[in-house]
Structure formats: C-alpha cells, structure tokens
Amino acid sequence: MVSGDSAPISSKCPKCGHSRVVSYSRSDLNERLRTGEAIEVMCITCSETWSLADKEREAVAQGLKRLIEQRVELGPEKKSTRSSNARRPRGGHRGGRG
Numbered sequence: 406m407v408s409g410d411s412a413p414i415s416s417k418c419p420k421c422g423h424s425r426v427v428s429y430s431r432s433d434l435n436e437r438l439r440t441g442e443a444i445e446v447m448c449i450t451c452s453e454t455w456s457l458a459d460k461e462r463e464a465v466a467q468g469l470k471r472l473i474e475q476r477v478e479l480g481p482e483k484k485s486t487r488s489s490n491a492r493r494p495r496g497g498h499r500g501g502r503g
C-alpha cells in the first residue's frame with residue numbers, strides 16, 4: 406500500500422503548449438518505468454491525453470532516484486553516539502544516624 410507517496414510530473418500539452426501537472430504514486434511510476442508502460446498526462450483545458458516522451462521518462466526516472474536517495478541523506482551526516490554511562494555509586498557510606 407502506498408501512503409501519500411506521490412510524485413508530480415509536468416509535461417507540455419501538445420495542443421495548447423501549457424505545462425500540465427499530474428501526480429502519480431511513486432510505486433506506479435516505478436512500475437511504468439520498468440515495464441515501459443506509457444506515463445500519461447492530461448490537459449483539462451483541451452481534454453487531451455498524451456504520454457511522456459522518452460526524454461521526459463528519463464527525467465522522471467532521475468527524479469525518482471533522487472527522491473529515494475534524499476530519503477537516505479536526510480539524516481544527520483555525523484553519527485554522534487551519545488553514550489550514557491550513568492555511574493552508580495556502589496556500596497558507599499551511608500549516613501545512618503540513630
């Protein structure tokens with residue numbers, strides 16, 4: 406199951422020449438890139454549907470790769486291991502009075 410993992414894709418409409426953005430889920434994109442299935446974009450103004458060109462597909466693939474890599478690099482580079490060695494006094498002198 407994909408939980409809100411979407412990747413926006415923009416492509417120019419062959420009819421009106423405006424950039425249209427559609428969002429696919431990342432897993433869906435990955436699948437399409439792998440299988441070679443068309444990634445379709447739709448222009449609501451012209452109600453035109455077209456599929457991404459090879460170049461655009463490549464760009465999408467690169468973008469996806471980056472996304473995945475970013476996820477790894479998001480964390481702090483330096484690994485600071487805070488060792489919490491709490492020393493406990495053992496068998497010290499007790500102030501027992503009385």
Ligand SMILES: [Zn+2]
Nearest residue numbers: 418421448451
């Ligand atoms: Zn259009």
